[in-house]
Amino acid sequence: MTAVAKKKLRVATVSLAGCFGCHMSILDIDERLIELLEHIEFDRSPLTDIKTCGPCDIGIVEGGLCNAENVHVLREFRQNCRILVAMGACAVGGGLPAQRNHLDIRDCLQTVYLTGMGVQRGFIPNDPELPLPLDKVHPLHDVVKIDYFLPGCPPSADAIWKFLTDLLAGRTPSLGHGLLHYD
Amino acid sequence: MSDKLPQPAGLPIFLLDGHEIPFQPGQTVMQAALEAGFYIPHLCFHEEFKPHGSCKVCTVKVNGRTVASCTTAAAADLDVESETSELRDLRKTLVQFLFTEGNHFCPSCEQSGNCKLQAVAYELDVLSAHFNPIFPDRPLDASHPDVLLDFNRCILCELCIRASSEVDGKDVFALAGRGITKHLIVNAESGRLADTKLAVNDKAMSVCPVGVIQRKRRGFAVPIGQRTYDQKPISEVTISRLQGHPIGHAEDQEGDGR
Structure with a gap:
């Protein structure tokens, strides 16, 4: 067998209830991105601006679930991605947004948009285009099956690189001390 | 590890994953293992306090039965398993429960x-x-x-x-x-x-x-x-912190009612 171009793996990424910090950390793998692009091509991702996820080999999801649209997008990813990865502290455990979980959502919205310090002529946003918030913020595995977890806030570029190169080589990703961080 | 420590002559031993661990009468499996330079994961155990046995993260198999190594008395010829995939999985699940229960x-x-x-x-x-x-x-x-x-x-x-x-x-x-x-x-x-x-x-x-x-x-x-x-990693930190310290020797425990 010679010179048969290996089919590139198709990868989708998205940030749900996240801060895009994990996506910034993907970019932090720097010139290794060029090597990565010899093995993968992007489907839906902030990097391509494709709006819906098609059939993919790997889906990488940053952020947890704080509203109805997050759940919709996560299910779209699960339906289309052979391997689904929860990337970062929010996707893995809810993260910072989940720190509102002990508060009542109505009280939260009223404090932020009506009664909070410095709020003038406030109103609770109700545009039909805005997805409804969930009463609690959930990690991804609360709603769909997740195949791999990549913790970190964000996972370092080296951790992402190790994870992806393991996965692309067909190994179970293994971070080990120094790359495995929850913070 | 153990071969760097002076081997006290005449002490009884038990086996931990095939390694010979000498112990003082009165020591637990955990105390003797740590003193010999072998780390067993633990959370509620602290070398300065009486063993508590509540977190179960230090679970090992002794002669085929699962027990908390921090509360199990060391005895001659015990066959203790610790670093097996079965016990690692068990400990992992216990730790995951702790993450699940709190924030x-x-x-x-x-x-x-x-x-x-x-x-x-x-x-x-x-x-x-x-x-x-x-x-x-x-x-x-x-x-x-x-x-x-x-x-x-x-x-x-x-x-x-x-x-x-x-x-x-x-x-x-x-x-x-x-x-x-x-x-x-x-x-x-x-x-x-x-x-x-x-x-x-x-x-x-x-x-x-x-x-x-x-x-x-x-x-x-x-x-x-x-x-x-x-x-x-905590295994290295714990072993180097405790190196050379006697842990749970009978003479250290006078007056604590045991």
Whole structure:
């Protein structure tokens, strides 16, 4: 067998209830991105601006679930991605947004948009285009099956690189001390 | 490891994963293993206190039965299994339960990098809490001028209770409730830490394996990424910290009622 171009793996990424910090950390793998692009091509991702996820080999999801649209997008990813990865502290455990979980959502919205310090002529946003918030913020595995977890806030570029190169080589990703961080 | 330590002559031995571990009569499997330079993951065990046996993270198999190594007396010819995939999986699940039951937001925790729960989870390659999180509501107690209590992180190891009672003689902490509602409380009529005699130099301030008991205004004096378990895994840190220290010898335990 010679010179048969290996089919590139198709990868989708998205940030749900996240801060895009994990996506910034993907970019932090720097010139290794060029090597990565010899093995993968992007489907839906902030990097391509494709709006819906098609059939993919790997889906990488940053952020947890704080509203109805997050759940919709996560299910779209699960339906289309052979391997689904929860990337970062929010996707893995809810993260910072989940720190509102002990508060009542109505009280939260009223404090932020009506009664909070410095709020003038406030109103609770109700545009039909805005997805409804969930009463609690959930990690991804609360709603769909997740195949791999990549913790970190964000996972370092080296951790992402190790994870992806393991996965692309067909190994179970293994971070080990120094790359495995929850913070 | 053990071959670097002087082998005390004439001591009985047991086997830990095939290694010969000498022990003093009265020592537990955990105490003898640590003294010989072998790490068994643990959270509620602390070498300065009587074994508690509640977290079960130190579970090993002794002659085929699962037991807590911190409360099992060492005996000649025990065959102890510790570093097997079966026991690692069991410990991992126990640690995942702890993450599931509390609110463990590592990125915003002052203790991150110095936290034994986190470090043991790293050691066991825990990548998620696996179970569906409970997100309990546990308000903070910031009433004390120098100390903050963040109950969200408590794993009920009772080390602060033991330290405050046995060393400080103040009985500042206690557990209340049963089952999933069991929780740490402050032993004052008001329930507030400010109304206790807790002081920053108390032993109870330094034994919390997680981030419940925080000295105020110190949280980020050392940046995240440069802390104890960022440098080395907890197995190495524990063994090098305890190297050369006798642990749980009978002569150290006079007067503690055993």
